[in-house]
Amino acid sequence: LQSGILFIIVEEMSPRSYLNSFELMVLLAVLRLGEDAYGVTISREIEAEGGRQVALGSVYATLDRLEGKGLVTSAIGDSTPERGGRAKRYFHVTRQGLREARQTQRALTRLWKGLPEVGGGAT
Amino acid sequence: VRHHRAVRLLEAFGLSEPLIGDLEEEFRRRGSGLWYWRQTLATIAVSMVEDLRARRWRVLAAILAGWAVLLSWAVVWSLPSWRGLAADPAWLADTRYPGVLGVSGSPHSLALLLLTMCLVAMSAAGVAGRIARPGRSGLLLFLLTLPVYSIAACQWMVGQAPQAVLTFGVTHALAMTSAFVAGLWSLPMKENRKGKMPRSLVYGGWALGGLGLGGLALAAALLTGRVELIPVARIPAEALTPGGQSVWVRGMEAETPRPPDEPEIGRIRFSPDGRFLAYVSDGEIHVRALDGGESSRPVWSPDGGWIFYMEDGEIHARSVNGDRIIEPFGPQDPVMSPD
Numbered sequence: 001l002q003s004g005i006l007f008i009i010v011e012e013m014s015p016r017s018y019l020n021s022f023e024l025m026v027l028l029a030v031l032r033l034g035e036d037a038y039g040v041t042i043s044r045e046i047e048a049e050g051g052r053q054v055a056l057g058s059v060y061a062t063l064d065r066l067e068g069k070g071l072v073t074s075a076i077g078d079s080t081p082e083r084g085g086r087a088k089r090y091f092h093v094t095r096q097g098l099r100e101a102r103q104t105q106r107a108l109t110r111l112w113k114g115l116p117e118v119g120g121g122a123t
Numbered sequence: 124v125r126h127h128r129a130v131r132l133l134e135a136f137g138l139s140e141p142l143i144g145d146l147e148e149e150f151r152r153r154g155s156g157l158w159y160w161r162q163t164l165a166t167i168a169v170s171m172v173e174d175l176r177a178r179r180w181r182v183l184a185a186i187l188a189g190w191a192v193l194l195s196w197a198v199v200w201s202l203p204s205w206r207g208l209a210a211d212p213a214w215l216a217d218t219r220y221p222g223v224l225g226v227s228g229s230p231h232s233l234a235l236l237l238l239t240m241c242l243v244a245m246s247a248a249g250v251a252g253r254i255a256r257p258g259r260s261g262l263l264l265f266l267l268t269l270p271v272y273s274i275a276a277c278q279w280m281v282g283q284a285p286q287a288v289l290t291f292g293v294t295h296a297l298a299m300t301s302a303f304v305a306g307l308w309s310l311p312m313k314e315n316r317k318g319k320m321p322r323s324l325v326y327g328g329w330a331l332g333g334l335g336l337g338g339l340a341l342a343a344a345l346l347t348g349r350v351e352l353i354p355v356a357r358i359p360a361e362a363l364t365p366g367g368q369s370v371w372v373r374g375m376e377a378e379t380p381r382p383p384d385e386p387e388i389g390r391i392r393f394s395p396d397g398r399f400l401a402y403v404s405d406g407e408i409h410v411r412a413l414d415g416g417e418s419s420r421p422v423w424s425p426d427g428g429w430i431f432y433m434e435d436g437e438i439h440a441r442s443v444n445g446d447r448i449i450e451p452f453g454p455q456d457p458v459m460s461p462d
Contacts, residue, residue, distance in 0.1 A: 038141070039142060039145035040145045043145075055162060055169060056149070056162055056166055060169075079144065084147045086147065089141035
């Protein structure tokens, strides 16, 4: 049934705008961090707020996918000695990324409102 | 420092500099080697899966191209056998060797061909994920698999007829290599970022690495007894495809081909005077006249596996390949019809 609901979300929105939960978490973390969003801070943010340990590799894989969809952009930044002299890659959410995060949030909110018995409707 | 090995591994797999930098930065904060290695291995795994996912159609094309080349090779190689089969369709109806698999040419070879193609496909899929970012890992893989492949090849060669080794070795190597090269060509390959390794070497390394992987899988199949190579000299002529194949692979459930069963003595009887031979075939009773005198002209048994002849007034039976002789039984034996 749950996959059925997800499928309806996909059908309602354009296929490009569908974000899975991890993509949404990464996107929101990048938004929260603002100018300081790079691999380490993003994964720390997800660990702190999302309560789960993440592999840096999967964060990067998700960011690459989001960049491919045009939801984030990235730019190579400074390098520090504690990074072995390697440059940072800063991420920034695009206007389209912001729009799609909101769309996903609205769809999820609507769905939660339909489930009062599990505490929905409070979002 | 311990984790420098992990950094080298990450670099070899072509992972981006910012990602390696992030891991390094986080490692300094946490100071846990276990965390670092776990992250390294997870990152490599995730990046491989992502690469495969992003290039799934190209990977599929590579696998199909590899299969097509392998299939072409198999067809060309087994052409004499297919021609022989067309000339002798009765061979197909012979069910005495159900488990015998030919590398090509026999009707049972299809299963083995599919098995080989699956091995090729699996190897291709395995290497294809890293093709877009070639580096030292290609060479590493090659160096790792080459000895295994060589050991497997040596194992096959022990006890093989020379012509079987030659035919199998050359054909196998050519088929596998061309399958992989074809597979690899259909994948786009970016320039090596560091530009240290010539393109041809990268291609060659991957092709040979893939060959080694295929060999490794086949060697595993051989070592676990899933398939077994037997030289042509040990296969009876009637089990060979018309047109002949020099290399055969036998299924596990297959029994060693046997000569025809014991003659149905009860259904072959000589007349009391030893001048006639009666036998049952196709539900009918046949009678054949034998030459008189001390010895007679040989007579074939209905199943073709035995020859009967008279010598010194006694009947002898001898199997066609000469390895079994039945004690003489005389014409004085009672003749009894089964019904």
